[in-house]
Amino acid sequence: SKTLRLILGDQLNSNHSWFKTVDDSITYVMMEVRSETDYANHHIQKVVGIFAAMQNFKNYLLSKNHKVIYIHLNNNDNLQSFEKNIQNLISKHIFTHFEYQFPDEYRVDLDLKKLCESISIPSSVVDSEHFFTTRNELGDFFEGKKIYLMESFYRAMRKKHNVMMEGEKPLTGQWNYDGENRKKLPKNHKPTAPLVFNNDVANIYEEITKNDVKTIGTIDAKNFVWPINREQSLQLLDFFAEKCLQLFGSYQDAMTPNEWSLYHSRISFSMNVKMISPREVVERCIDEWKKRPNEIEFNQLEGFVRQIIGWREYMRGIYWNKMPEFASMNFFNNQEKLPxxxxxxxxxxxxxxxxxxxxxxxxxxxxxxxxxxxxxxxxxxxxxxxxxxxxxxxxxxxxxxxxxxxxxxxxxxxxxxxxxxxxxxxxxxxxxxxxxxxxxxxxxxxxxxxxxxxxxxxxxxxxxxxxxxxxxxxxxxxxxxxxxxxxxxxxxxxxxxxxxxxxxxxxxxx
Ligand code: FAD
Ligand code: DLZ
Ligand code: SF4
CATH class of the missing domain: 1.10.579.10 (DNA Cyclobutane Dipyrimidine Photolyase, subunit A, domain 3)
Known part of the structure; x- marks a missing residue:
């Protein structure tokens, strides 16, 4: 038997159980496709960042002796959508089974379901092994409720996953520190300079421009600042835990001209493409707090953990509970054009x-x-x-x-x-x-x-x-x-x- 396994651009999870064993009968496929570069007018750094991270992930898999087909944007046989490329591969390579991970996007979820119905070989789908919650968990939690209160979901998450708990009680006895957080930046305060990377992604940038992908924004492709592999993602997380966490809560709502990141983690890209997991992020920060309890106040840590096991999981749950209706909601019936x-x-x-x-x-x-x-x-x-x-x-x-x-x-x-x-x-x-x-x-x-x-x-x-x-x-x-x-x-x-x-x-x- 021969199995084809699809890895999407936001499924770069090296700890996934798929990769625990090396198996010659399994081929992974990753693809750069116009259906994805064109569904929005993406920022050039977003397209470059995703392609760079995808290519690094492919190299990682190859280094571990997995078989990978990687379709570049300008490959001659690239049919420019997930479905068409997969159909093509199945017909050419005589695969006997097709597998994929639950996508995070409703559109792709539907497309892949349809694809599986149309192909002649059996298929199956597995979890992406990234989130704390399943797609339907929030829906079940709020079953029958009119209001979906983030705070009650967050507290249930803390209890269920035993995060910063003392038995049934929150560590320190208090759940919410929002009142102590959220200060303005003092006038002469110079925020910690952000850790940036100097990735050379000129080749990828060139390929994207050569193909006339429509993008917005600017890029320094010789010094690309975002993490594009797991090592850099972990470095960025270390930097945040060591240098920023101690002031995260205090200044999480502060703004000042020409300072673009302040005490924020900038870890969302790494997490959203799954180069690191929310569990790792939360655990790393709790460990840092345990190491330096005199320097990192609990409210700073709580403010951060709330964003990840609270807001991030909550939004994912809302998405799967309310799509597709959510995408056309317009309560105020607003109709103006964006300036x-x-x-x-x-x-x-x-x-x-x-x-x-x-x-x-x-x-x-x-x-x-x-x-x-x-x-x-x-x-x-x-x-x-x-x-x-x-x-x-x-x-x-x-x-x-x-x-x-x-x-x-x-x-x-x-x-x-x-x-x-x-x-x-x-x-x-x-x-x-x-x-x-x-x-x-x-x-x-x-x-x-x-x-x-x-x-x-x-x-x-x-x-x-x-x-x-x-x-x-x-x-x-x-x-x-x-x-x-x-x-x-x-x-x-x-x-x-x-x-x-x-x-x-x-x-x-x-
Ligand atoms: P930090 O401030 O360091 O927070 C840490 C982490 O908490 C983030 O990385 C993120 O994973 C999580 N988080 C914080 N707030 C939220 C939130 N409201 N919802 C979900 N997760 C949260 N976040 C995205 O990841 N992608 C988006 O496309 C996105 N669009 C947004 C659009 C609007 C209008 C608003 C108000 C918020 C949006 N957010 C989005 C949420 C949030 O602004 C970003 O997650 C955050 O700014 C990312 O930067 P950071 O990693 O430095 O976050
Ligand atoms: C956002 C994006 C872009 C720009 N390009 C690709 C791509 O070429 N190939 C790919 O596999 N994924 C890409 N992505 C991310 C996908 O849009 C994402 O996997 C889906 O939104 C599913 O969540
Ligand atoms: Fe302040 Fe100018 Fe913004 Fe008004 S438009 S809130 S004055 S910065």
């Missing part, structure tokens, strides 16, 4: 300029930039969620639909009407100023609501609440805002709404 400057960074808004330019230069923005700068603006401006998804799915190196769409439509845009979040994440300039150093050097004035220099976030904020009163007015968590709005003088309200109208009509000029 052109989202693709160029050419705006006078300092916060947006910094977040967008950084995203174009590094294929990365940290969480609060995605949520409270670009996401906040998009929601206030009433942008159609498909446009927003296309942007987020393309621009970030860690963007894969299961974790992109749940964050974008769910957490950030409230397009799901409140499955992921209990209220929309919107703010005026005051929150942005509270958490960042952007406003001081901005063309716009954070304290102005009306006039040429008025910060757009201010009037758009009230316009958002005003136009969505029928949908949000009864939400108890927002009631206070509506009280303030109702008590405002009618002429002030009108002026605010007119200012917002003006900005909405001239969005490309902002």
């Amino acid at each position: 052109d400057w989202f693709w160029t960074g050419k705006t006078k808004m300092n916060c947006m300029k910094d977040a967008i330019n950084q995203s174009l230069n590094y294929a990365y923005a940290h969480h609060i930039q995605r949520l409270m700068i670009t996401g906040n603006f998009a929601l206030l401006a009433g942008i159609q969620p498909d446009e927003i998804d296309a942007w987020y799915l393309g621009i970030y190196i860690d963007a894969f639909e299961w974790v992109e769409i749940t964050n974008t439509r769910g957490m950030s845009q409230f397009a799901d009407g409140g499955i992921v979040g209990t209220k929309p994440y919107v703010s005026s300039a005051s929150y942005i100023d509270k958490m960042s150093h952007y406003c001081g050097s901005c063309f716009y004035k954070k304290s102005l609501k009306i006039g040429e220099k008025a910060c757009p976030f201010n009037s758009l904020y009230w316009n958002f609440y005003d136009r969505n009163e029928d949908k949000l007015g009864k939400n108890p968590r927002i009631g206070m805002m509506y009280n303030v709005w109702r008590k405002m003088k009618p002429e002030d309200k009108t002026a605010l709404l007119q200012q917002a109208e003006y900005y909405l009509k001239n969005m490309n000029e902002l």
Whole structure:
């Protein structure tokens, strides 16, 4: 018998049980294909990063004596989709069995199921052995519930996997430290410089450009900064544990111009393509905390672990529970086009300029930039969620639909009407100023609501609440805002709404 096993570009898990034995009758296949390079307008660093990591994984498998077929983007016999290439291989090599791992994306899941029905040989599918939870675990956990509270899921995860527990109680007795975390960066504080790699990926870059793959963003292909193999991923994790973890919680929501990573781990790409597992990431950080309990406060560690065994697994569960309906949800019925400057960074808004330019230069923005700068603006401006998804799915190196769409439509845009979040994440300039150093050097004035220099976030904020009163007015968590709005003088309200109208009509000029 001869078995063909498919490995997708985000399944680079060297600890998978597939690879525990070397078997001559098994051939692995990996492929660079246009169906994947073209389903979004990806950042060039994302395509290069995935191809580089795939090629390194192929070399690793070969070094362990596994048989691998690797189809490059410009191979003559590349039929440019998973299904076509697999059908072709089956007919040419007389395989008797086809196997794959559960993909993380709904589209690919359907395609592969269909493929298996159409081929003449038996097939089977196995777990990707990466996540703490199975696809349906969150759905089962919240069965019958209307609200899917992340906090209760997170606590159940801590208990089930015995992470930072003392019997049935959380270590230290407290589950949540959000109150102690989330400070602004002190004015003269110089954040730890990020560890970057100097990978030479010029060959891969050239192949992608030669094939006219449409991409966005910039790259220094001789000094590619992202980890592209397991060793580098582990190095980045060590760096985070040793240098950043101790301030992670404190500054997780802080923003400052020209500092692109602060105390964030930048481990999402490595994890999402499975070069390392969430378990390894969490365990490494807990070990570091145990080694240096006087230097790393527990709240810093808890804030980080919550993101991984809480938010990351939660979003995956939401995805499999709510797809495919989730992808077309548009609670506010937003219909605006994304302003052109989202693709160029050419705006006078300092916060947006910094977040967008950084995203174009590094294929990365940290969480609060995605949520409270670009996401906040998009929601206030009433942008159609498909446009927003296309942007987020393309621009970030860690963007894969299961974790992109749940964050974008769910957490950030409230397009799901409140499955992921209990209220929309919107703010005026005051929150942005509270958490960042952007406003001081901005063309716009954070304290102005009306006039040429008025910060757009201010009037758009009230316009958002005003136009969505029928949908949000009864939400108890927002009631206070509506009280303030109702008590405002009618002429002030009108002026605010007119200012917002003006900005909405001239969005490309902002
Ligand atoms: P850190 O701040 O160091 O956090 C550590 C890890 O926790 C991350 O690597 C990530 O795996 C996990 N994590 C943190 N927050 C979340 C979250 N909300 N959901 C899921 N996992 C989380 N994350 C992606 O991996 N891919 C995406 O495409 C993506 N799109 C997003 C879009 C929007 C609008 C928003 C608001 C958030 C998005 N996130 C996405 C979540 C989060 O912003 C990124 O995981 C994080 O910025 C990655 O950088 P980091 O590794 O330095 O994270
Ligand atoms: C994102 C991406 C890109 C750009 N290219 C490829 C590719 O050529 N080959 C591949 O196997 N995977 C690629 N990926 C990642 C896939 O889109 C990802 O595996 C699916 O989204 C399934 O989760
Ligand atoms: Fe952003 Fe407004 Fe502050 Fe400028 S003034 S940085 S646009 S919040």
